[in-house]
Structure formats: C-alpha cells, structure tokens
Amino acid sequence: MKLDTLEKLFTAELKDLYSAENQILTALPKMVKAASSPDLKKGFEEHLQQTQGHVTRLESIFDEMGENPKGKMCKGMQGVLEEGAEMLKEDATPEVRDAGLISAAQRVEHYEMAGYGTCIAYANEIGNKNAASLLKATLSEEKQTNEKLTDLAEKKVNRSALQPAMR
Secondary structure (H helix, E strand, O other): OOOOOHHHHHHHHHHHHHHOOOOOHHHHHHHHHOOEEEEEEHHHHHHHHHHHHHHHHHHHHHHHHOOOOOOOOHHHHHHHHHHHHHHHOOOOOHHHHHHHHHHHHHHHHHHHHHHHHHHHHHHHOOOHHHHHHHHHHHHHHHHHHHHHHHHHHHHHHHHHOOOOOOO
C-alpha cells in the first residue's frame, strides 16, 4: 500500500500496533513463568488480560474501518522482546532477574505508549473519534502498567536485588 494519505499511514501504524500486541501476548506468559516476585507475577498476569483487551479494541477499530489488521510484522517490538528474552537466559539470581524483567517490560510499555500516542493524534486529525477514544483507553492502561512497574521496582524489587542472595 502506498502511504499517500494520513489515513493510510494511520492504518499502517494500527497494523504495527496490532502485531506488537500479539507478540506481547506470546511473550507475557514466559515473563509470568520467569518472575519470582509474587507481585511481579500478578502484574504480568493482569497485563496479559489487559493486552487481550487491547487486541480486541484494535480489531474493533479495524472492523469499523473495513480493514484487515493482519499483514504487518512490528519489527521494533520484535527487537524489544528479543532483548527481554535475553534476560531469561542470563545466569541471574531471582531478585536480579525480576529487576531485569521490569526493565524489559518498561521498554515494551514505552514503545507501546509512543505508538498509541501517535495513532491517537492521527485518529483525531482524520476525524475518527471512536478510534481515538478506544486508543486513549489503551494508552491510559499502558501508562498505568508502566507506573505500577516503576512503583514495584522502586519499593520492592530493586531493593531485593541490591544484595547478593544468601545461599
């Protein structure tokens, strides 16, 4: 598709987000399994459910636009997730692994926030108020997840990772 209108760019960016969200759906169960902190595990499980809702919202937007959401691979998210997967392979204490998982998860959140913010601006510009509203709801959830991760890191996980585990 030639990107010769903002509406076509909007569609391409939405496809990118759709691919990103689906990649996250595959990655999150591995993060749940790797997390040792019960709070982190719970946070990843909650975000997995939220992410399923994000996919549903995107599908709703595509249905309304008469477009197919598939056909594009989000290479940016693929790279971010590959970096995060490296943390799972590290020889790390559970506490340090949890801190690394939060770092990886926050990179994912920031990538998503940038994409959703851009798509909201495009939706507003082309007058797609329903899409803008749905995208804003997802952006809000992504921001909340990022804030929860920061809070968890600062109040618990990073402190646990300060000292080598006593074994």
